[in-house]
Amino acid sequence: MYAIFKREFLSYFRSPVGYVAISIFSFLAGFIFYSQFSYGTVNIGSEVISLRSFFVIIVPIITMGLLAEDKKRGTDILYYTTPVSLFNVVAGKVLAAFALYAVMFLNVVIHIIVTLACGGQFGVGAVGTIIVFFFMAFMFISMGMFASAITDNQIVSAIVAFIFILITQLLTMMSEYAGTAVTSLASTIGIKSESASSAGSAVKNFVGWFDPFAKTQDFRLGVFSVSALIFLLSIGILFLYMTYRVLEKKRWSQA
């Protein structure tokens, strides 16, 4: 696993990808921190929460090549014909992408140090947002990795990852819309308004159940929920498992 991890992590810096991702992140983090700082009140928690909105750009950049590039170059044959197991391949690659995220996050560490040095606050709520940030990074990277497994075209992989993450980020809004739509649909076909609105809220709750942002919103207040973290972890592992299956299936392909 370490071999794959090392190669994959270093390959970010053999191409522009690693530098581009780190630059974008540093610019965004620096910009957010600077605007807070210039107002005189720094809130690391809200900086980290703002940075979450950029998963949709940064994750596809760092995951698009993970497996697609191997397939295109023909180097994926090494994973099947050497004693290394496919599990280790998947694990090594996801860790490499995750490690790049950790490197990017050093920006925020610097901001924390600056904040503390200037006598600012770094409370338990901010710690909560950072924990959520990393669990979400893992989940989105897994989605991106799956997108990279199903194609040998990096652009397609990036677009698919972008769509996955976008849908996840819009789940809060989508659950509202779905609920309202069901309620109004139910009233127009003559169902009593009470049942109509309860059907609507049931749909809203159902769609909203999958929303990782709603599940973790109390972390910023210092209220931690283990089940929410397990949820993020499970979705991530689910996508990694699907990635593994896609790789394994290639061997048995009938086409």
Added chain:
Amino acid sequence: MIEINNLVKRYGDKKAVNGISFTVNDDEVLGFLGPNGAGKSTTMNIITGYLSSTSGTVKVNGHDILEEPELAKKEIGYLPENPPLYTDMTVKEYLDFICDLKGVSKDKRKKQLDRIVSLVKISEVYDRLIGNLSKGYKQRVGIAQAMVGNPSILILDEPTVGLDPNQIIEIRKLIKSLAKSHSIIISSHILSEIQEVADRVVIINKGKVAAIDTVSDLSKRLSGQTKLLMTFKGPLKEGIGKVRTIPGVQSVVPRLADSKFSQLEITIVSDSSADIRSAIFYMMANESWPILEFRSLDPSLEEVFLSITAR
């Protein structure tokens, strides 16, 4: 030693490999021959564990490739048709990565890599990016990759394709030197190439084994097919007539004729053991028709199949 038993690979309705069985003995070079699309690469991909067969078994030194994949894969070094190279790494970094993948321990690594690098002659490009290497060097790095981990079996899929003649000779030499300590399966669609390096030949066509034979026996079988190509300065029709009169000549087919010279393809009767080349030479000299080119024609793969399946 590799034992391949009744291998079948089905793609939808089409059987790419249809019941192939053969064995490769220790320290033997086995030529794997067939036209493009015969199932060579598919078979090799199955032997190395890259693809799974629909049915049939592959045993590598007694380890089944599906049941004990890690043990089986340790015994095999594979150079696929397109060498699996990371163009963004240097040769050194790449071979180091392969050592990691194959689990070569740190203390043995340097010695092993030194040996491989000097054997395949890539020391002068060791610190260069693979993406910047010529095709011949890339192919050698591919072979080096296959040799990492000291596998007892090397499987090389068309190792000389796309190389220039000098590089082909170099790679052949390399394969011959490797043959002393490895079992090697080498595939090609060129008969003469296989004849030079292999001890035994498996010929496959349309997913089935057409023949398994030693190289010398194969040549004997093909001796009935001897053909000569001659280009001479002189009239075509008279030339055909004259050559036909020589005993042992079965047929004479005109290949090419223009104002400057004529070209004939001469087939010699299978039971004729006599060398008729000198007879032809003296006859042409008598007629004052200078011979511009005179050579024997290698049988094409199609002819090999015809002669093999005809018997």
